[in-house]
Amino acid sequence: MKIWENYQLDHINRLEPRAHFLTFPTKEKAALNENKYTHAFKNLNGIWKFLLLDAPEYSPSNFYAPDFNTEEMFDIKVPGNWQVQGYGKMHYSDLWYNFPINPPYVPTENPTGIYKRQFTVDESFKDKKVILRFCGVDSAFHVWVNGQEVGYSKGARNEAEFDITDLVQEDAANDLTVRVYQWSDGTYLEDQDMWWLSGIFRDVELLGVPYAGINDFTVVADLDDEYKNGLLDLSFKLREPKGKYVKVELTDPSGEQVVSQDVANGQNSLHLEIPDVARWTAETPKLYQLLISVYEAEKLIEVIPQKVGFRNIRLAGEVFLVNGVAIKLKGVNRHDYNPRNGRVVSKAEIEKDIILMKQFNINAVRTSHYPASYYLYDLCDEYGMYVIDETDLECHGFELTGKYDWISNDPEWETAYVSRMIRMIERDKNHPSILFWSLGNESAFGCNFVKMTEIAKEMDASRLVHYEGDFEVEAADVYSTMYTWLEHPTKKPLMETVIAESKKPHILCEYGHAMGNGPGNLKEYQDLFYAHDKLQGGFIWEWFDHGIESYTEEGEKYYRYGGDFGDDPSNKDFCIDGLLMPDRTPSPSLYEYKKVIEPILTTAIDLHKGEIKLLSRYDFQNLQIFDLYYSIVEDETIIEDGTLPLPSIPARESAKLKLPCHLDFAPKPGASYFLNLSYQLRNTTSCAPKGYELASANYELPLNTAGIKVDPRGKLQVKESETNVTILGSNFSVTFDTVRGTLKQLIRDGQTIIERGPKFTMWRAPISNDMEIIDEMKKEHFLHLEHEIVNSFEWKDRDQSVQIVVKTINSTTNSAWHYKCTYTYTICGSGDILFNLEGSPSGKIDTAPNMLPRLGVSMHVNKDLDQVKYLGRGPRENYADSKEAGYLGVYSSTVENMFTNYVVPQANGNRMDTRWAAFTDDRGQGLFASTTGSFNFSTSYYEECDLDAAKHTCDLTERAYVVVNIDYKQNALGSYSCGQWQLEKYRTTFEEFKLSFRLSAFNMKEANAISLSHEKIELPH
The missing domain is CATH 2.60.120.260 (Galactose-binding domain-like)
Structure with a gap:
């Protein structure tokens, strides 16, 4: 052999x-x-x-x-x-x-x-x-x-x-x-x-x-039953014990020595009880300094330093406790990875990872699926991060053989399994950050895992054992599942079963597949974790996109993934599934996760009086570490702000607070008012500077701000040709194609503003989390192949306005289901265009898809109009099931910055609850779109078909115009690339809809976007 x-x-x-x-x-x-x-x-x-x-x-x-x-x-x-x-x-x-x-x-x-x-x-x-x-x-x-x-x-x-x-x-x-x-x-x-x-x-x-030194030592720093006194157990192995003695010194986090003791000759262990120790947690990572010195007579042979954290981990019925608290794990799965160097990572890189995790409220790491570089554990001890340390063990390929436990349940392979467990525990045993020893990942179950558990318990009784593949929880201390569904159309979701029946603590060792644009549903999972003690959190898959840094012949950087190297079989872009992009840019989903797991839940009691309630989501830390910065914003202008220190609010407790702000002012007609709250660190920490925000809240103030009435009247002319109708005003013209029924062009002061008007669409470029349904969307329903059939085009001259009504049938290739749509344009003498689109499901409705990517319209706007301002959720993209980090407000950006440049191009950039959006050039000429309710909107230099066709960012070529999408509804994200699909309440379905908004070409020399947003247009009767 x-x-x-x-x-x-x-x-x-x-x-x-x-x-x-x-x-x-x-x-x-x-x-x-x-x-x-x-x-x-x-x-x-x-x-x-x-x-x-x-x-x-x-x-x-x-x-x-x-x-x-x-x-x-x-x-x-x-x-x-x-x-x-x-x-x-x-x-x-x-x-x-x-x-x-x-x-x-x-x-x-x-x-x-x-x-x-x-x-x-x-x-x-x-x-x-x-x-x-x-x-x-x-x-x-x-x-x-x-x-x-x-x-x-x-x-x-x-x-x-x-x-x-x-x-x-x-x-x-x-x-x-x-x-x-x-x-x-x-x-x-x-x-x-x-x-x-x-x-x-x-x-x-x-x-x-x-030669005469210590070959190995083990430190167990536990707590007594009251979680007050420290219990220090130290054992060591001398290479040549004869004639040697060991001195043990322990210094507390403030630098004061609390232990100085010699170990008697011939002994190789020491047990000490230390009163009133500072306890280690991920929120309060208090570390003691241990020095182990070896002497021969009076000669110092060696000194070994070791950081020590006192904490207790134990099972208590249906929960596990850290220092007596059933903590919540707010974690990520992390590989050692670098886009240039593969699995080679430096201590500096890992430190950046840990600091960034702390800045985004993450408190736990699972070392998927092997022991990480040894640097990681020192840093988790120091900065405060709970760790599931995972054995280098995965046999996933056996799953497809019909004998998943082929070697996992073969006693002849016991040594191979157990050895990996022993080597991990021995290397990492002295780190307080490690809560669990994990037996590995996706390797079925069998006698070798039972033996691994036995060995782990013999070696280290102070920690718990984890293994997701132990479905019956025969050996593991916790019930661990992955990608566990919240709802299912045909069977009872496992999460319901866990809540109702499990007698052990539960964690989701993987959930929320962060592949491309997504995941959604993070709030729903977190709400469940908070609602049930036994649900003790989970770990997002995963921290980092595994793209390979590459360059085009022109020197443009992009990232390759599976299949780009002729590798077959490959899971293609399934490795592009992180909260961080390969260049370490946080994805929008990382900001969403930060918000969902933030340490303070704010509830408005009475906004008129400035009364709020704070609930601490910390397990140990007092909220006194924060100052609260508040601001009252009128549209985009701060009209009042201030800072106040938070009072003492212990972990998991709540308190009411009254903001010292004045809300009795007279609101400006048409203006929008917001109260923004930012919880900022009072002092600089090892992970973030003073003033860094870890939690926040946003409220629209309930003020009556009816808009300024505007009379849109003015003289209009209509010119007809064989295939066009043009409406002329004092400084603008609007042209329609009477064959296609589309708004063909909007010109203001001689400059083309709209190059193609609103056109109904149900399609968006597939996102990575659509991977399991792309074939259904494209090959069964042909949703990417849209058709609009014009049934009628009519116009009529009304009192100082012209109304155009277009009736269409909208569907896709080979589909017997369709929308009956009615476009209505009211062109006002002022130049404003009031747009209305209504759609009714028709045809063989039972053959329609149960989910549509979007219901909305797409326009082409002059490329010079690249400056964007809007009132909606921002500043980053947000969707129906991923909008917690999207706060209402007025935001300024550019078309380029509104685009999220995912490694694999896909639909992106949506902003929900938008009331108005403005696009202007460098001279102030622009287009204003507003509604009395709200719409979704996005903008970029690419059509959906461009995003769909491109494999990499370098494949994208900008169009000669700006694409503006305004949607009645856009489908949710879900996590269906691996996990829960879109929840029913967030889906866009084949449903009736009505989308209305105002379009106005404007010049900022006359009125800016904020002023236009205050207007309320009233048409003459």
Whole structure:
């Protein structure tokens, strides 16, 4: 059997797994806690020599020898994945193995990378044990030093250490050779939803540690039953215990020493009770500094620093508790990922991730689906983030074989499963941020998971066990599900069953598939979490789009995804599913999530009196950390504002508040008034500056502001030709095509404003969350192939206005269902156009689709009119099931900035509850659209068909006009790419509708958009 197919061989000569820690010669250097100041350290990252072979058997003779000629080898960066550096094939899949399923066997053509480099060691390594550490190698590898085989390891996202003390030469160059196998028996356990990327992708380090030092230690920092006193259990393993003693010192978060104690000779553990400890939570990440010093007689051998957080995790009936509280997890699933470097991520990148998560109210991370880079856990401890630490284990491809538990329920594979669990726990055990050990992901269930749970409980009784695949909750401590539906047309939704029947705490380890424009329904899920103690939150899938940074021949940046590299089979753009775009730009959905999980719920009691109620959504933190900034806005002008400190409001409690503002003023006719509340940090924190907003609220003030009546009369002329009708006013003209029934052109002061008037449409470019219904929309109902048949075109001259009525039939290719539509245009002498469109479902109604993308109209506007101002929800796009972060107000933007540039082009940019929108050029000439109710609107330089046809952003070419969409209704987003489809209440259906609005060409020299919005047009009777 080939060694890389021997599933019962876990390693050769790999050291026993242990905690990841640093050891220092003095306390002063330990305080700096950097690799540079340890006893001896050498980073082996950098440029290595590299050779990629089709199979291990093609390895050159004696390739591991120090004198092997490397001139024919290439340069490669370590850490790095060889595919993103131009070697081998890029391949993305969510599900499939890229070879026949016949465990433990892998393809004969097994891409193999040979890495070589030389290193030297300085005097700091003298008289030290020398350890070679690999932090991550995909998938399995052999190591040689100076021509001697050191060992073999697998388990791609786990650390592997080797003792090379006897092989290292102190006064000469040392040769290091690593042979990495893309496929191994371990690959059957590494079928995660991500790019298949190979090589040495995490740090390679050389450690020099004292022979007489600590090899490993375990810290358990718990709380007593009253959650008041700390219970510190410390155990350690000395390499040479004889004649050594250990001193333990503990300093509290304020810097005061609370423990200084020697461990008696011969003992390897210590138990202490510390009164009145500061407790660690994600909201209050209080950390103590532990120093473990090893002495021989009076000689200091080493000092090990370790941050310690006191917290208690336990099950209590149907909930799990952290420090006695049934917390709510407001989480994300996170991969280690970089759009240029693949799975290579730096500490700085991870720190940016954590800080950004905190700024967006996220309090939990699931390390999907493997242990993350070790940096992550230190940062989660420091900044405050709950962690589900997940074993590097997924066997998803077996699901399609009809025997999903093929190896999960095979005792012969027990070692392979259990080893991965043990290695994760040993590395990460000393981090207070970790609440759960997760057994893996999407690998069915069986005896090997039962054994993993047993081992986890034996190793660490202070934490809980998670595994979503344990559907009957036989081994796991929590009932975990993913993409669990809120409503279903034919069966009882699982969420209802969970609430009614589950006797264990529940979390959604994945939900809200953040693919492209979406997800929707986040508020509905969060409301359920808050309503039921046993529903303890969930984790959005996922944090980051996995696009590959690429450039066109012209140098334009774009991002490729699955299938763009000839990879087959591929799940295509299913990897573009994050709250962050590949360039780290937060998507609109991240702002929606921030709002839905914000720490303060504001309820208006009496806005006339400025009375509000605040409910803390924190589990531990007092709301005293916030100042409340309030403002009263008249249209777009702040007319009053102020700041007041929030009083003491403990976690999960509420209080009433009276704002010191004046609401007894006389409102301006036609104006809109808003009360905006912003909860801002009173002081700078480690994650955000003073004044940073973490919660907010927005209310329209109930003031009677009837508009200014405007008489739209004026003299009009009508000119007819064979196919056109033109209405002429004093400074404008409106032309209609009598054949197509469309408004053909609106000219004001000689400048074309509208290049094509409102045309009914039911179509929007599919969004990523439509992926499961695109075939139904396009191939069954042909919704993208619209037809408008004009039945009649009539006009009549009324008193100083002209009315045009167009009756049409609107449907799609091969459809027996249709809309009967009536367009009515009233062209006023003032130049205002009053537009009304009414549609009635007709034809064979029972054959119509049960959901339509939109009901609205589309117009073409002069491209110079690129400045946008509107009163509606903003500032970012919003939809029926994703509008919590969209606040009513007046916003200014541009056509370009109204467009959300998703990696995969799709419908975007909608603004709900819009009352008016204005488009102007740099000279103030423009178009104003308003309604007495509200409409949805969006604008861009692209037609829906452009967005539909483009695979990447670089495929888009701007039109010679601005597209303006005004909708009666636009369909919701849902999460149906993976999860709940559009909820019934948010759907756009085949229904009667009426869409009315005013169109006015205007010049800002005469009146601006705000003034126009105050007008109330009254037509003469």
